[in-house]
Amino acid sequence: MWTRDTLTTLALAVVAILAPIGSVAQAQDKGKPSKADIIAKGEYLARAGDCIACHTAPEGKLFAGGRAMPTPFGTLYTSNITPDPDTGIGKWTADDFHKMMHTGRSPDGGLLYPAMPFGSYTKVTREDNDAIFAYLTSIPPVKQPNRPHDLRFPYNNRSLILGWRTLFFREGEFRPDANQSAEWNRGAYLVEGLGHCGMCHTPINALGGSSESEAFQGGLIPMQNWYAPSLTSNKEAGLGDWSLKDIADLLRTGISNRGTVYGPMAEVVYNSLQYLTDEDIRAMAVYLKSIGQGSPPEPPSSAVPTTESSLLLSLGKTVYDNQCASCHGAQGQGKPPHYPPLAGNQSIQMASAVNPIRMVLNGGYPPGTFGNPLPHGMPPFAQSLSDNEVAAVVTYIRAAWGNRGTPVTAAQANELRSAPLN
Amino acid sequence: MPHRFSLLGLFASTALGLLVFTTAFSKPTLAQTQDQAPDTPAARVLACAPCHGAQGQGTSDPYFPRLAGKPAGYLFNQLIAFRDGRRRYPPMNYLLEFQPDDSLKHMAEYFAEQRPPLPEQGVPTVSKEVLAHGETLVTQGAADRGIPACSSCHGVHFTGMDPGIPGLLGLRAKYISAQLGAWRYGTRTANAPDCMQLVAGHLTEEDVNAIAAYLSSRPAPQDPSPAKKGSYALPFACGSQPN
Numbered sequence: 001m002w003t004r005d006t007l008t009t010l011a012l013a014v015v016a017i018l019a020p021i022g023s024v025a026q027a028q029d030k031g032k033p034s035k036a037d038i039i040a041k042g043e044y045l046a047r048a049g050d051c052i053a054c055h056t057a058p059e060g061k062l063f064a065g066g067r068a069m070p071t072p073f074g075t076l077y078t079s080n081i082t083p084d085p086d087t088g089i090g091k092w093t094a095d096d097f098h099k100m101m102h103t104g105r106s107p108d109g110g111l112l113y114p115a116m117p118f119g120s121y122t123k124v125t126r127e128d129n130d131a132i133f134a135y136l137t138s139i140p141p142v143k144q145p146n147r148p149h150d151l152r153f154p155y156n157n158r159s160l161i162l163g164w165r166t167l168f169f170r171e172g173e174f175r176p177d178a179n180q181s182a183e184w185n186r187g188a189y190l191v192e193g194l195g196h197c198g199m200c201h202t203p204i205n206a207l208g209g210s211s212e213s214e215a216f217q218g219g220l221i222p223m224q225n226w227y228a229p230s231l232t233s234n235k236e237a238g239l240g241d242w243s244l245k246d247i248a249d250l251l252r253t254g255i256s257n258r259g260t261v262y263g264p265m266a267e268v269v270y271n272s273l274q275y276l277t278d279e280d281i282r283a284m285a286v287y288l289k290s291i292g293q294g295s296p297p298e299p300p301s302s303a304v305p306t307t308e309s310s311l312l313l314s315l316g317k318t319v320y321d322n323q324c325a326s327c328h329g330a331q332g333q334g335k336p337p338h339y340p341p342l343a344g345n346q347s348i349q350m351a352s353a354v355n356p357i358r359m360v361l362n363g364g365y366p367p368g369t370f371g372n373p374l375p376h377g378m379p380p381f382a383q384s385l386s387d388n389e390v391a392a393v394v395t396y397i398r399a400a401w402g403n404r405g406t407p408v409t410a411a412q413a414n415e416l417r418s419a420p421l422n
Numbered sequence: 423m424p425h426r427f428s429l430l431g432l433f434a435s436t437a438l439g440l441l442v443f444t445t446a447f448s449k450p451t452l453a454q455t456q457d458q459a460p461d462t463p464a465a466r467v468l469a470c471a472p473c474h475g476a477q478g479q480g481t482s483d484p485y486f487p488r489l490a491g492k493p494a495g496y497l498f499n500q501l502i503a504f505r506d507g508r509r510r511y512p513p514m515n516y517l518l519e520f521q522p523d524d525s526l527k528h529m530a531e532y533f534a535e536q537r538p539p540l541p542e543q544g545v546p547t548v549s550k551e552v553l554a555h556g557e558t559l560v561t562q563g564a565a566d567r568g569i570p571a572c573s574s575c576h577g578v579h580f581t582g583m584d585p586g587i588p589g590l591l592g593l594r595a596k597y598i599s600a601q602l603g604a605w606r607y608g609t610r611t612a613n614a615p616d617c618m619q620l621v622a623g624h625l626t627e628e629d630v631n632a633i634a635a636y637l638s639s640r641p642a643p644q645d646p647s648p649a650k651k652g653s654y655a656l657p658f659a660c661g662s663q664p665n
Contacts, residue, residue: 365517380472
């Protein structure tokens with residue numbers, strides 16, 4: 001049962017891990033954590049929430065905001081969340097901060113744009129919000145006025161957010177499932193709350209909303225042209241048949257014996273997940289493994305004529321043997337964890353072929369992490385392979401060695417040459 | 423007896439050999455029975471090879487620069503600038519976005535240590551007059567226009583100087599003029615004082631073409647390694663080469 005007591009115990013456990021031994025002893029003496037312990041806990045939770053990824057601009061000051069967030073409706077600029085009284089959140093109270101996280105409203109009652117993941121943060125406990133607020137008020141204040149958003153008409157009308165909220169926002173703190181273990185509940189709390197995984201891994205519709213009934217079913221990330229795979233279907237990134245160790249390795253180090261993170265997920269590991277404790281990563285793994293059940297219907301049969309696809313396959317094998325096999329192996333077995341296996345790799349066979357095409361075109365480095373500080377990178381092939389060759393090799397790896405993906409066309413490969421890179 | 427002894431000896435030495443063999447080769451495969459990726463800097467920078475060459479020697483595309491033998495500090499500064507978006511080239515920005523400093527430092531050190539042969543020097547496609555103008559600017563500068571000689575910072579043999587001043591050898595004219603153009607227009611910048619931006623700001627388009635033509639036709643010196651730090655005094659302060 002997820003009671004206040006278990007919460008407190010968990011909170012204390014986190015503090016105990018983070019705080020120097022002396023201060024823990026002190027905290028236990030007083031029966032309540034010291035200010036320094038709360039700030040340390042808040043810093044950890046801010047990592048779990050990946051606040052830094054959006055609220056710090058490239059080469060900018062920590063948490064001073066100003067990062068451009070392109071959306072289908074225009075460009076948003078993130079806000080200054082340093083404790084500067086005029087341009088940051090220096091005049092906010094802990095109540096204001098909790099209200100913002102919980103309801104998506106700023107202290108003056110204004111509605112936040114849902115690029116701020118308050119739909120997930122609403123699940124965060126008051127105690128955790130207080131710790132994050134204590135941390136944010138402890139960092140150096142930066143005087144940097146917020147840059148006005150640059151949204152197209154009619155999206156520049158904030159009252160439209162009301163409609164969005166009615167359709168897509170469900171306010172409410174995380175409710176533990178009494179039938180599950182404390183570890184599972186901790187994982188669910190992190191994944192659904194601060195981790196805000198659903199922001200990408202739930203399909204986003206034309207209104208910019210994500211539907212609760214389709215939670216974690218995957219979708220194309222707007223503006224970035226990466227496909228965020230389903231976390232519930234084992235045919236995509238569902239982790240139901242992964243070992244807990246492989247899931248934990250992937251989340252914390254960016255590499256594993258089953259696959260490697262890339263694209264937007266590399267950012268999440270780099271800025272957030274690598275900093276989490278073994279216990280929290282394991283809890284997330286336990287939860288993610290549990291929701292990876294069942295499979296959607298078979299992917300639609302190929303739109304590519306059979307004669308064309310057999311030509312693609314034979315060209316694809318030639319390209320593969322010349323360009324890919326030295327690292328990924330003649331049988332797609334890879335050299336894990338640094339050269340991921342392609343045989344049986346879900347991320348290659350998904351109905352959407354966007355990610356494997358982009359990996360072939362753009363290559364990529366896994367994030368450099370504490371667990372994998374000097375990563376091995378995959379070369380880009382955009383310059384050396386034609387659209388036809390890219391389509392052929394992606395078709396081949398989607399169909400060889402028992403993989404069950406559908407063929408892709410040269411037009412699909414060509415279209416992704418102009419996808420934004422960062 | 424001697425016969426048996428030698429057999430025993432053969433057996434013993436074979437067993438010892440096997441032991442050494444298995445110890446030497448089983449270490450990396452203890453945890454894994456599968457093949458492992460080579461744990462070498464060369465394997466980690468394979469992602470750079472299609473554009474820059476496996477040893478950083480450059481490729482046939484004139485816009486992708488040679489990296490081999492440039493000072494590690496210079497390469498590191500560029501990797502940081504690409505990672506943080508100060509220097510814009512989306513394929514580079516994308517690849518480096520989530521690399522910590524230490525990973526970038528290892529990449530820089532790898533390419534700084536490489537010494538593949540320099541390419542055949544380019545045959546200038548410009549007139550003698552343009553080439554002569556380039557030579558004057560590169561070797562003497564133009565004091566009346568505030569332009570120092572390239573060689574005053576990049577060295578008389580254009581090998582650069584540790585840790586932050588790049589060599590200019592093995593670069594094609596197109597790359598040199600594109601970069602000088604980027605400095606002139608302010609799309610390429612470096613840490614203040616941004617000496618290259620100051621210098622390039624005084625150059626005309628004709629100057630840029632002449633400099634690019636002359637520099638890309640320089641022969642390889644005997645030792646292409648960068649000069650040691652402090653080998654010569656710079657004409658002015660430079661943020662990339664702190665004293």
